Amino acid sequence: xxxxxxxxxxxxxxxFALKELNxxxxxxxxxxxxxxxxxxxKQLREKAMNEFISKFGPxxxxxxxxxxxxxxxxDPWPWERS
Amino acid sequence: xxxxxxxxxxxxxxxxxxxxxxxxxxxxxxxxxxxSSRFPENTPLxxxxxxxxxxxxxxxxxxxLTQGTLFPELxxxxxxxxxx
Numbered sequence: 043x044x045x046x047x048x049x050x051x052x053x054x055x056x057x058f059a060l061k062e063l064n065x066x067x068x069x070x071x072x073x074x075x076x077x078x079x080x081x082x083x084k085q086l087r088e089k090a091m092n093e094f095i096s097k098f099g100p101x102x103x104x105x106x107x108x109x110x111x112x113x114x115x116x117d118p119w120p121w122e123r124s
Numbered sequence: 125x126x127x128x129x130x131x132x133x134x135x136x137x138x139x140x141x142x143x144x145x146x147x148x149x150x151x152x153x154x155x156x157x158x159x160s161s162r163f164p165e166n167t168p169l170x171x172x173x174x175x176x177x178x179x180x181x182x183x184x185x186x187x188x189l190t191q192g193t194l195f196p197e198l199x200x201x202x203x204x205x206x207x208x
Contacts, residue, residue, distance in 0.1 A: 054189065055185040055186060055188070055189045056185060058185065058188060058189045058194075059185045059188055059189075059194055062188065062193065062194035062195070063194065066177070066194075066195070069176075069177070070177070070179070073179055075179050076179060079182065083185070
């Protein structure tokens with residue numbers, strides 16, 4: 043698996059863990075252990091997202107952070123990236 | 125969202141959880157005719173009950189995505205209508 047795919051996979055896994063914790067916390071809003079784990083996954087996701095965006099460009103338009111060029115329209119598009 | 129109602133029945137749920145293993149055992153034993161309920165003795169009939177989830181172990185993110193849940197106690201693959 044190449045670097046790009048591995049990073050996307052990581053983001054996917056972190057997103058899923060965060061969604062699961064989101065649903066758990068909806069019914070257990072004061073569970074400290076769930077809150078701690080949510081925070082950890084949030085940081086992991088942020089790190090992986092930043093790494094992906096800096097190496098391979100934005101995943102969604104709001105990830106575009108170049109002040110001189112709108113790199114969202116640069117090829118390849120996210121769904122074309124292998 | 126006010127969920128205090130759920131907190132009040134924690135004790136009941138813990139008891140229900142403790143009973144779970146031995147009751148499962150009773151159910152899978154084919155020669156045992158006295159299949160007892162998972163619920164406390166005075167549970168009213170004709171009501172629907174959802175056991176309240178308690179925090180326990182979690183899978184790592186790798187396994188969670190593969191199994192479709194972060195929580196081992198919710199990892200219940202469909203086996204033709206039976207979990208046994």
